[in-house]
Amino acid sequence: MVEIGSEEELRALLGEVAPRSANKERARLHPRDREWLAASPFCLVATSAADGTCDVSPKGDPPGFTLVLDDATIALPERPGNRRADGFRNILSNPHVGLVYLIPGRTETLRINGRARLVRDAPFFDELVVKGHHPQLAVVVEIEQIFFHCAKAFLRSALWRPETWTPDALPSHARITKDVMATEESLEELERYYGPSYAERLYKG
Numbered sequence: 104m105v106e107i108g109s110e111e112e113l114r115a116l117l118g119e120v121a122p123r124s125a126n127k128e129r130a131r132l133h134p135r136d137r138e139w140l141a142a143s144p145f146c147l148v149a150t151s152a153a154d155g156t157c158d159v160s161p162k163g164d165p166p167g168f169t170l171v172l173d174d175a176t177i178a179l180p181e182r183p184g185n186r187r188a189d190g191f192r193n194i195l196s197n198p199h200v201g202l203v204y205l206i207p208g209r210t211e212t213l214r215i216n217g218r219a220r221l222v223r224d225a226p227f228f229d230e231l232v233v234k235g236h237h238p239q240l241a242v243v244v245e246i247e248q249i250f251f252h253c254a255k256a257f258l259r260s261a262l263w264r265p266e267t268w269t270p271d272a273l274p275s276h277a278r279i280t281k282d283v284m285a286t287e288e289s290l291e292e293l294e295r296y297y298g299p300s301y302a303e304r305l306y307k308g
Contacts, residue, residue: 210254
């Protein structure tokens with residue numbers, strides 16, 4: 104492997120940044136950013152602990168699940184999950200986060216970088232209720248950088264083209280879980296757990 108060891112070497116390989124890319128960053132929400140957040144049902148949250156340990160966690164809810172508190176602050180509700188709290192533990196030691204917001208069918212994404220806090224309750228929690236579920240906590244992000252990311256990765260991957268989808272190319276999630284984890288449940292028990300009733304438990308602790 105021939106490694107790259109400096110930013111100068113990297114820039115020589117990639118070339119200079121185009122003005123449109125270099126100048127697209129903002130520090131406050133534009134009305135178009137608000138529209139995107141209102142339409143997005145899904146985002147990825149990247150965190151890093153003080154020791155450099157990284158995590159990327161998916162977050163999803165009905166479109167508009169991210170609440171805009173003001174032009175420089177947003178809040179993401181937390182729903183029942185696996186309780187590992189990897190990203191949350193990272194935030195406690197290093198508040199820097201990166202978020203990527205997707206809209207199904209759109210090949211652009213909205214990227215937000217900033218500083219996060221974990222909030223266990225606040226008056227705005229009432230605005231984050233979904234199907235009667237009051238969020239367990241919220242990640243409040245103070246925006247430092249926001250911009251739209253180009254479509255190239257989604258176009259190359261053909262992510263939103265149904266004719267390219269092959270979900271049955273891999274075993275069921277229950278089968279994968281049984282193969283990669285030392286779990287006491289039988290395959291049949293895991294198939295039932297991840298079956299149709301799984302979706303019915305999305306907002307139950």
